[in-house]
Amino acid sequence: PRLPEPDALRERFGLTRRDAEVAALIAAGLADDAIADRLFLSEKTVRNHVSNVFAKLHVSDRAAAVAAARDAGYGGRSA
Numbered sequence: 001p002r003l004p005e006p007d008a009l010r011e012r013f014g015l016t017r018r019d020a021e022v023a024a025l026i027a028a029g030l031a032d033d034a035i036a037d038r039l040f041l042s043e044k045t046v047r048n049h050v051s052n053v054f055a056k057l058h059v060s061d062r063a064a065a066v067a068a069a070r071d072a073g074y075g076g077r078s079a
Helices: 006-013 017-027 032-039 044-055 062-071
Strands: none
Touching: 006 017, 017 032, 017 044, 017 062, 032 044, 044 062
């Protein structure tokens, strides 16, 4: 499956750069601990970004966030 580009997520949902990176990694199926490792952040910081992403995407869970992020548009990257 193709993954959304962070810039497309930023534009569509008004996410910060970091929130968009987190949203793209959520769409890729990564858990908070894996996102923290990938972005060199603490898990608490990732949880804060995930909460921000959920609020800005108007969703309440990861599955809905994945669907919204994947529907936002694709820039050609593959998983």
